[in-house]
Amino acid sequence: MDDAPILTEARGAYRIITFNRPDRLNAFNEPMLKALRAAIADVEADSACRALLLTGAGRGFSAGQDLNDPLARPGQTSMQGGSQDEYFNPLIRTLRALPFPVVAAVNGVAAGAGANIALACDIVLAARSATFIQAFAKIGLIPDAGGTWTLPRLVGPARARALMMLGDPLPAGTAEEWGMIWKAVDDEKLMDDAHALCARLAAAPTQALALTKRALDAAWVNSLNAQLDLERDSQGAANRTPDYAEGVRAFMEKRAPIFTGRKATDNT
Ligand code: T3D
Helix, strand or coil: CCCCCEEEEEECCEEEEEECCHHHCCCECHHHHHHHHHHHHHHHHCCCCCEEEEEECCCEEECCECCCCHHHCCCCCCCCCCHHHHHHHHHHHHHHHCCCCEEEEECCEEECHHHHHHHCCCEEEEECCCEEECHHHHHCCCCCCCHHHHHHHHHCHHHHHHHHHHCCCEEHHHHHHCCCCCEEECHHHHHHHHHHHHHHHHCCCHHHHHHHHHHHHHHCCCCHHHHHHHHHHHHHHHHCCHHHHHHHHHHHCCCCCCCCCCCCCCCC
């Protein structure tokens, strides 16, 4: 297998990024974070991409920051320019801003920043044997990669506080019961299910999904009035896409729609 720390693959209209340091449970050292940043930038620039799948090689999704890397050296006086400013924060912002769905296939343990990167994805599927660990308190750090924002919104503050203060592993099945992830599936089905999901999302009306993603994110902070205005504006934008015209036409003709994902102004 390729020993590059990040593997990328295009399948039809979706892309796959695999964290690939299996002997370290895909913990992120700086070369890997640089490669991940480049891979995400490529996906962002790829106008044919309509969904992204993140997963890990081997028995882990990611164990978060590599604690042997100089980036994690204790005693730094300022974190500016460290993992957060350079890597994790831009990564989380980009994942949330990508104009198509991002799926995490959590194949094994997701710890520290690895857990919170998974939770920043739009749809999280996990192998039943996988666990999610807010490992930070175990080593004297605070949760990062957006976890303090994302986790309480997914599971509520009481559960988020205990998970983050205790650092106990949460099994994928419980994560599903708590609404933290979409589904826990049998280990051997994980990748087939993840690919089927991505193929389905990549054939969906991409512009409408992008507008939905943006509206759902805005809803965390908006008032109802602001959200109603946003829905009106977003619906106006969706209404002008070729996929809406196709969706209505297909409904009338009693056939499955063929969505292209094009923008209203796209002539390509
Ligand atoms: O300064 C900053 O910017 C800091 C930023 C921090 C962001 C963060 O993500 S902080 C959180 C960092 N992650 C952790 O604290 C998790 C550490 N890992 C673990 O607690 C355990 O490895 C797991 C619970 C994830 C899995 O346990 P287990 O028993 O299944 O596997 P293992 O034997 O512990 O790990 C396998 C190997 O991976 C092992 O190496 P070895 O002994 O075979 O040579 C282990 O040392 C290595 N490994 C696992 N996690 C990391 C790691 N090496 C470096 N960094 C890691 N995070």
